[in-house]
Amino acid sequence: MQPITEHTGRCVALRRSDVDTDQIIPAEFCKRLTKTGYEDTLFAGWRKDPGFVLNDPAHAGATVLVAGHNFGTGSSREHAVWALRDWGFRAVIASSFGDIFLRNAWKNGLLAVRLPEDVVADLADRADAASGPSSPSTWSPARCVETACGRPFRSTTAPGGCCSTVWTTSA
């Protein structure tokens, strides 16, 4: 596991709520026996649509996923976290997460940041506004700072044992 203590990266907005782990990685890819090499499987169903946000070259290299509420609900497959990580994501920001996903993320150094719904919406807007093929250099960088490393269960508001986190953006 690559521990995460601080991260600066670009956001991409996935404007969907209740994104279940069957979408993050369809079951057919969970037959593999390894813990790595899942980058090709991330959102495999949705990526068949050329208009899907992660197919947009303007978002290539994004490392922070901003998603709707209840992200990672459903199946306990840790492959979902492995796929997000292998694609290059270091953090996911949403207003709520599936409990087992949260635990799996924490176990693998994928930072799951819970923020109020309006803050997430604002971040998603800024991620969209700052992207686009014409202005890839103006993407909004996101900076996640994990404050409680080494004491990951400090936050009483984080079931599943997610680190308590502070979120800042360079406006």
Add this chain to the structure above:
Amino acid sequence: MATGYTLAEKVWQSHVVHEAENEPDLLYVDLHLVHEASSPQAFDGLRSAGRRVRRPELTLAVEDHNVPTDTTVITDLMGRHQVETLRRNCAEQGIEIFPLGDSRQGIVHVVGPERGFVQPGMTVICGDSHTSTHGAFGALAFGVGTSDVEHVLATQTLALARPKTMAVEFTGEPSPDVTAKDLILALIAHIGANGAHGHVIEYRGPAVRRLSMEGRMTMCNMSVEAGARAGMIAPDDTTFAYLADRPHSPRGADWDTAVEFWRSMCTDPGAVFDRIVTIDVSALTPFVTWGTNPGQAVPLTGAVPDPSSVSDGAERASAERALSYMDLVPGTSMRDIAVDTVFIGSCTNGRLEDLREAAAVLAGRRVAPNVRMLVVPGSMEVRRAAEEQGLHRVFLAAGAQWRLSGCSMCMGMNADRLPGSERVASTSNRNYEGRQGPQARTHLVSPAVAAATAVAGHLAAPADLPGRESDAADH
């Protein structure tokens, strides 16, 4: 102020082996259930750390996710490799396994209880989200990912933050055509697919007390679809009657001691829950899903909802997306939705009682000409018991397929997948996009509604079906 403990707190507290401020509790695990899909990387991790399974005798493995249900030969290479890997790992670590072809094989959450492995007051862990099923016995059962599976294999413990508690009080008497599946679908529609987030639910009330163990397992199984960490029901005489004489149940004097202890596994009168949800079930009718998460459900007598009537922006967008995926138009009567396939099975509704309910509807009737129906017993033991009662003859005479046991069409990991954008009425637990096939459209239903739907060719309740020829002859 609380003057007692909830059931969840009692089980939790009696399993804490280490607690400290600002740290998760370390819980002892009484039973670790293992299957082929979530365990290979865990065994690898164990090996590379030079460790062995700490308590193999408290660990049970089954093959269920990858197995075909029309043969005992796995032709899919990756699936076979995963199953063979599990066999090797179990042989190496001395873990009991019920492999494909064994008379005890079946879905992990069906096999554990039916062999008597799961008992009141236990902690149960499995690398599978529907581990919540086992809460039906008054056990505290958590689904976990592969890293946690490795931790349990290595230590027989798990570090967990203490969850919150939630009481779901079912009030009123449900009508006889309302099953456990309808109760839980109605609850999830009421509180939402993340409505019990961070909580252990305890299901309470006379409607729960009247449920069989099968019904209770259906209910606890879908706790995770409400976002709960676990679901529980306090054990009672129904529980003890189910457990009596199971292969792994205590016997003789041990049985009496066990029952006495089990009776203490209930919520004390003065205990306080973090949250209480009350739901009146006296007016409830069979429930079905219309969307792509289990909370998107309505009564079968209802219609596809109009997203524009949803005030919350995210929920509206989600409903619009779901309707587009499901190819449904708002206002369509649920009963007018035609299906291609009917699936009866899974850890939610693949038990003997479920098959009996379906067979009672199908007896003397036939599956509609354009509908394919699969009946997949939750375990080979369920299959054997069903055949003893002649249920297989009812299914076969109706034109349904009678299969071997496995997860089957619940999830697209084996050969039982829906082709194209077929629509299915399914007794499983997840109506996610692509869950039963890359473009499959799922409606979650009870076994009785599934059987009636197979006959009618569109979503239907048993009461919607015309009388049978045999009924007419009777009068």
